[in-house]
Each structure stands twice: as C-alpha cells, then as structure tokens.
Amino acid sequence: MDLDRIKERLAERQARRGWLDEEEAEMLQLIALTESRQKKTIGYLQDLAHQNAINKGWYEEPRTFGEMIALMHSELSEALEEHRNDRGFREIYYEGEKPCGIPIELADTVIRICDTCGHLGIDLEAAIREKMTYNATRPQRHGGKKL
Template sequence: MISINSLQKEIHKNAVSHGWWDSKREFGTLIALCHSELSEALEENRKGIPINQTYYTESGKMEGVPSELADTVIRIMDICEYYGIDLEKVILEKHEYNKNREFKHGNKKF
C-alpha cells in the first residue's frame, strides 16, 4: 500500500512533468481549480448520474463524481507537495482533533 506522502510526491512529479508548474502559479488560482473539480462533481450529479458511478467517454476519459472527487484530491496533493505540506501528518492530526469536537460543532444544521 502506498502512503499518502509517497502518492503526494508522485502526483506532484507528474504535474511538473506535464508542464503544470513551468511558471509560478498563484495560490488563489490553485484553490479555484480545486473548487472547479468539486463543481464538476456536482454537475455530474445534476445530470442524474449516480454518485458512485464511474463511466468512460468514447476517448477513454474517466468521468463521474468519483473521478471528479479524485481530481480534487490529486490537485490538493499537488499543492501540498509544492508548498512542502506533510498532508498525511496533517490529516492524521486533524482527524484526532475532530474526534474530540462537540456534536455537530455547536449544533450547526449542516
């Protein structure tokens, strides 16, 4: 099983080799690109495609909510590697913190 840190390094290396880091990218743009992947996931659902369904276009491109969510995580991992963020460590730490938060974090509706 590959670790989050190892995958993060591979993902960033792939992004670099495909030209996505040929010039400096603004942090706001990177965050907007994450938003765009989530919006694509929403659009797949709005088309009536089941949330857990992956399908492929004639050209072989992977589509569907799972694919768009994966794209979001891939973008986040790429950003974290670029900025030297140990995502695996932060996820584990944040998960431990969340275990002790109050129910619905103050009675929020959602």
Template sequence: MNKSINELVQEAHENAKAKGWWDEERTFGEIGALIHSEVSEALEDCRNGHEPAEVWYETKNYDGVIVRFEEQRYPDWKPCGIPSELADICIRVFDVCGWYGWGETLERWCGSAKPEAGCEVQEKSPFAENLNIIHGNLVDCFRSESWRPFKFAIVVQNVEKLARFYGIDLEQAIAEKMAYNTTRPIRHGGKKL
C-alpha cells in the same frame, strides 16, 4: 490506501511538473480556484442525473467522436463521473502540497485532524450540501497560510468520507485518474491555467 498520502503527493506533483503545470508561477488563488472547479464538476455530474458511484470511460474514435464505455480497457480512456471528480479534488490537493513541500504534514494531519463543528460532511446530508462543506474548507485555506495543510487535510478527509457514504472506491478512482493523467499531453494540449 496502498500508497501513503505522502507518496500520492509526490506522484501527483511529479506528474503535474512533467506535464508543464509548474513551468510558470501560479498564485495560491489560482490553485484554489482549480480545486474548487473539481468540486463544482462533481456537482454538475450530480445535477446531470449521475449517481454518486456511477463511473464511465470516454475516448475518441477514429472520427474524433467521443465514445463512452462502462469499463476502462486502456489507461488513456478518460475516467468520468463523480468518483473521478472526487479523485481530482484529492489529486489537486496532493499536487499543491507537493509544490509547497507539505506531503508529510498533509499525511500526518489526514490521520489526526479534527474539523470544526459544521465543517465535516454528514452521511444524512444531501450530496450538494456536502460538496458545499468541501468548498467552505477550501475557502478556509486562504485565511491563514500556516493552517493550509490542516485545511487541505480536512478537505481530503471529507472527500474520503463522502466517497465512503456512497460506496465509492476512492483509492481506485485516484489510481485510475492518476494513471490517465500520465497519458495526457503537456498542459492538456494547451490550457493556460
């Protein structure tokens, strides 16, 4: 990546704060559920017949109708598809690590963490099965507070591996989604969580 993990953590967290996501206290359970939701959105794209590396961009036309494009011409066009959802998993992990001050720890663990047997995505496994492994690593974040940065590093590693298996440019997907997120309104126009 052109930016370090710690730089991405700081950037994602600063944007989330600017957009009002940390104006009110959040529980770790709420944070975890939001990350799980991104994993589930990747599964929904798969279930809807989208190929893992398929990307498209959406915007509303003058009549408020969503229009789909194959290329992103403007940063406020929403990146869509499994690459975008994988990016969202990482961005949410980066944000929470920024909140807890774990940026440097996450960066260090991303370079050296070794997942336990059965906790690592496999190239020959079905896409949905690999997403379930990512869910499992997120669940492990609740077991021990001191191990949360380690488990988040495993999540990021697994997302990177899954992207690599399917020829997804995760770095580009993260950059596009983070740029898009800066164009979004405060709390995405009124979401509570």
C-alpha cells in the same frame, strides 16, 4: 487510477509504438521508485501527483495560491455538475479513454490537493492525522449548525 493500471497503459503504449516518450519513461521510473515504499500512504500519493504535474509542465509558469485553490474548487464544481446530470455516486463512464463521473471528479480534487501540498511542502498526511485526532475530541455535532 492505481499504479498497476498506469503501468499496464504504459506497457500497452510501448507495445503499440515500440517506445515510451521521455515523460512516460519518467513516470515509469517514478512508479518503480515509489512502489518500493511498503505502505501506500497519502504522502506517496502526494509525491506521485506532484511529480506528474511537474512532468506534464504545470509548473513551467508560476501559479498563485488563489489559482491552485480555484482549480481544486473547479473539480468539486464538476462533481456537482455530474450529480445535476443524474449521474450515480459510484458511476464511472468514459468519453473515449477519459474516465468521467462523480468519483473521478472527487479524485481530481484530491489529486489537485496532493499536488498543491507537494508544491508548497505541506505534509498533508501529518495534517490529516492531526486534524482527525482533534476531531475525535469534539462533541457530537459541534458548532450547533444545521449543515
């Protein structure tokens, strides 16, 4: 979900209720702060995902690295289940207000990765750039494996 859509939903909630709760107000402040960046980078998404997880209470109890990896894996498994249920690769559908489908589950995977990297202090964008630079130097179908 892009920032404009999040802001739109928060505005709808505020119009409907006449107020925003503390977490919604914090999210609106975070959006305003991060919109001041000129480029919407991976680092920006990492900061946004991690702050949202903090705001939603996901760090009130400590998590192990294994738990964080398992949660990432679970999102990929949910994407596979969508495929097994004959959902299209670009299909997004809704259960109430909740978006579902392969693109959403893949997005959830990226969000979990961004959150974890934010929590652990990993500069994901720098790591991706470094790995992509290295990958560009590798031979065609390096490793000789079928998959």
